Amino acid sequence: xxxxxxxIIGDVHCEDRLLEKAVDILIAKNSEIIICTGDIxxxxxxxxxxIGILERHGIMTIRGNHDNWLLTNTMRSLTDxxxxxxxxxxxxxxxxxxxxxxxxxxSIGEILLCHGLGNNDMARLTPDDYGYALEANIxxxxxxxxxxxxxxxxxxxxxxI
Numbered sequence: 001x002x003x004x005x006x007x008i009i010g011d012v013h014c015e016d017r018l019l020e021k022a023v024d025i026l027i028a029k030n031s032e033i034i035i036c037t038g039d040i041x042x043x044x045x046x047x048x049x050x051i052g053i054l055e056r057h058g059i060m061t062i063r064g065n066h067d068n069w070l071l072t073n074t075m076r077s078l079t080d081x082x083x084x085x086x087x088x089x090x091x092x093x094x095x096x097x098x099x100x101x102x103x104x105x106x107s108i109g110e111i112l113l114c115h116g117l118g119n120n121d122m123a124r125l126t127p128d129d130y131g132y133a134l135e136a137n138i139x140x141x142x143x144x145x146x147x148x149x150x151x152x153x154x155x156x157x158x159x160x161i
Contacts, residue, residue, distance in 0.1 A: 003106045007031030011064065011155045014043030014082060016050050023057050035104065037155030038064030038115040040095070041082040051091040063098040064115035064155060065122055071095060109150030116156045118143050124156045 007026030012019050026034050036059050040050050054061050069075040070082050071092070084092065100119045104111040117123035117139035125140065134140060143152060 001105065003032045003104060005030060005032045006104070006106070006111075007034040008153060009034065009036040009059070011037060011039035011066075012043070012050050013039055013066070014041065014045035014047050014050055014080070016045040016053065018045075019050050019053050023053060023059070027057075033104070034059045035102075035113050035153065036061040037113065037153065038062045038098070038121070039066040039155055040064070041070040042066040042078055042080060043082075044080050047082045048088045048091045051088075051094050055094060060102055060104070060113065061098055062102055062113055062115055063095065063100055063121070067095050067098070068121065103149075106150070110148060111151045111153055112143065112149040114152065114154045116154060117152070121156065125154070126157060 007029065009019065009022050009026070023034060034057060036054060038061060040054070040061070041047055053059075066075075066082075069078075070084055073084055075081065076083060100114065100121060102113040104113055112118070115121040117125070117137070120139045123137070123139035125134075125137065129137070143149065
């Protein structure tokens with residue numbers, strides 16, 4: 001299907017109440033599809049509720065680095081880490097089924113939905129990247145050299161103040 005109107009949700013990090021609000025807004029704006037850049041795990045809110053919201057609304061979601069860390073039980077010393085033994089097995093099964101990337105057909109060409117850049121969920125672009133920083137970004141250059149995508153939508157760029 002070719003989409004003309006896409007709602008985008010960035011890194012969720014267990015923010016169940018904010019996720020529900022964002023989904024409600026995007027539905028009210030008549031988004032044809034809602035997509036999520038992953039990182040559902042690790043935050044103060046309720047991981048299982050977030051998974052339920054994503055499932056209930058059929059939101060196209062990919063798996064981020066925090067989700068992979070939850071599944072491999074690594075990096076669990078992070079502040080507000082989601083503990084695998086504290087979440088519902090249905091939520092874990094949902095997470096296991098998510099891919100690292102998705103291609104989306106739109107009226108302006110193909111979009112790559114990923115968490116970092118392509119299959120590398122730790123690669124990133126930042127608002128300050130320009131010139132050599134873009135040229136030296138190996139993951140970005142691999143994607144661009146394929147000349148397949150009109151747009152890349154990724155997460156993994158939250159900033160902390």
